[in-house]
Amino acid sequence: xxxxxxxxxxxxxxxxxxxxxxxxxxxxxxxxxxxxxxxxxxxxxxxxxxxxxxxxxxxxxxxxxxxxxxxxxxxxxxxxxxxxxxxxxxxxxxxxxxxxxxxxxxxxxxxxxxxxxxxxxxxxxxxxxxxxxxxxxxxxxxxxxxxxxxxxxxxxxxxxxxxxxxxxxxxxxxxxxxxxxxxxxxxxxxxxxxxxxxxxxxxxxxxxxxxxxxxxxxxxxxxxxxxxxxxxxxxxxxxxxxxxxxxxxxxxxxxxxxxxxxxxxxxxxxxxxxxxxxxxxxxxxxxxxxxxxxxxxxxxxxxxxxxxxxxxxxxxxxxxxxxxxxxxxxxxxxxxxxxxxxxxxxxxxxxxxx
Numbered sequence: 001x002x003x004x005x006x007x008x009x010x011x012x013x014x015x016x017x018x019x020x021x022x023x024x025x026x027x028x029x030x031x032x033x034x035x036x037x038x039x040x041x042x043x044x045x046x047x048x049x050x051x052x053x054x055x056x057x058x059x060x061x062x063x064x065x066x067x068x069x070x071x072x073x074x075x076x077x078x079x080x081x082x083x084x085x086x087x088x089x090x091x092x093x094x095x096x097x098x099x100x101x102x103x104x105x106x107x108x109x110x111x112x113x114x115x116x117x118x119x120x121x122x123x124x125x126x127x128x129x130x131x132x133x134x135x136x137x138x139x140x141x142x143x144x145x146x147x148x149x150x151x152x153x154x155x156x157x158x159x160x161x162x163x164x165x166x167x168x169x170x171x172x173x174x175x176x177x178x179x180x181x182x183x184x185x186x187x188x189x190x191x192x193x194x195x196x197x198x199x200x201x202x203x204x205x206x207x208x209x210x211x212x213x214x215x216x217x218x219x220x221x222x223x224x225x226x227x228x229x230x231x232x233x234x235x236x237x238x239x240x241x242x243x244x245x246x247x248x249x250x251x252x253x254x255x256x257x258x259x260x261x262x263x264x265x266x267x268x269x270x271x272x273x274x275x276x277x278x279x280x281x282x283x284x285x286x287x288x289x290x291x292x293x294x295x296x297x298x299x300x301x302x303x304x305x306x307x308x309x310x311x312x313x314x315x316x317x318x319x320x321x322x323x324x325x326x327x328x329x330x331x332x333x334x335x336x337x338x339x340x341x342x343x344x345x346x347x348x349x350x351x352x353x354x
Contacts (some may be wrong), residue, residue: 003336004040011046011072011081012087015166018053023190025231026263028114031163035332044079046072046311047321050093061091069096076100086111086133090125097132110339112158114259117144118250128133135339136278141254141278142352155254156338157350159320159326160262167266169239175308179219181212181301182241182269184234184260188223195274195293201247211298216305242311243289243301244269251276265322270304270315272297282325282349287318325349 012029056064135154188201218316221229244264272289291297301352304311337343
């Protein structure tokens, strides 16, 4: 067996989902599976939440979870994968993973997770599954990961991957887009720490509107009385906005960001992100808008709105660098070769202790 011919069973969420409120068209699971396939592997996707919904009365995931476990075990027995990859997989308890591994003791098992580790339940779930897998990859810097998971097993930072067959917008090609600033928010009442202050996000947006030029055009989703967007309507906003606000709930967890970072930059937006998060380790000041204060954020946005050609240049540079560094082929290759212990320390610039 070589790494060019692995059989991979990928358990997660992919590009389609029975869940209505989900921008699944940009699914990390779908992009990673694309990467594994493009690296020459045979990939079987198992959409565990939808399988549970299928078997549950009234499409209930909770009522269908035991039937989903049974279906997963049957799939493993039939497919006999070399690698089992669990994307989140909160509905699959560690004991079920252990039972599967007893049947195939030579099979490698990997978990990946893009949820925030400062949320208690997410942290507990990652820790529990780390006990029964060979490697864990999380979209948080390794300093936090090693503090949480220790160093007896493989842990690694998981970049939010971009896949240019999925992120199809090339916003930097247009000098005049319908919107200047894009921001999407799942829950505006959930406070977010921005430059040392906690903000309700409707209030933050009102503040921003007051400090930017009156003619600034905002594309909102889930905030400022605008509906949450998914599917085509979400894509439409992404592909028609020049600058994307990437505002996480906290900035003290190194490198953590929601996967909207990849949605925005992959579609050619110039992304604004708080400097403290640490992406200035990879990107320059003319590839992203880094800010350490609200005043700096407003100054940088104001400059780019007034200089659209500079905005286009910076958006292109950020898009080109991010898609070269954090694309689906590189990220999926990194995950597998780190798990199998054949990755050189300096092979990928994000493979470090942070």
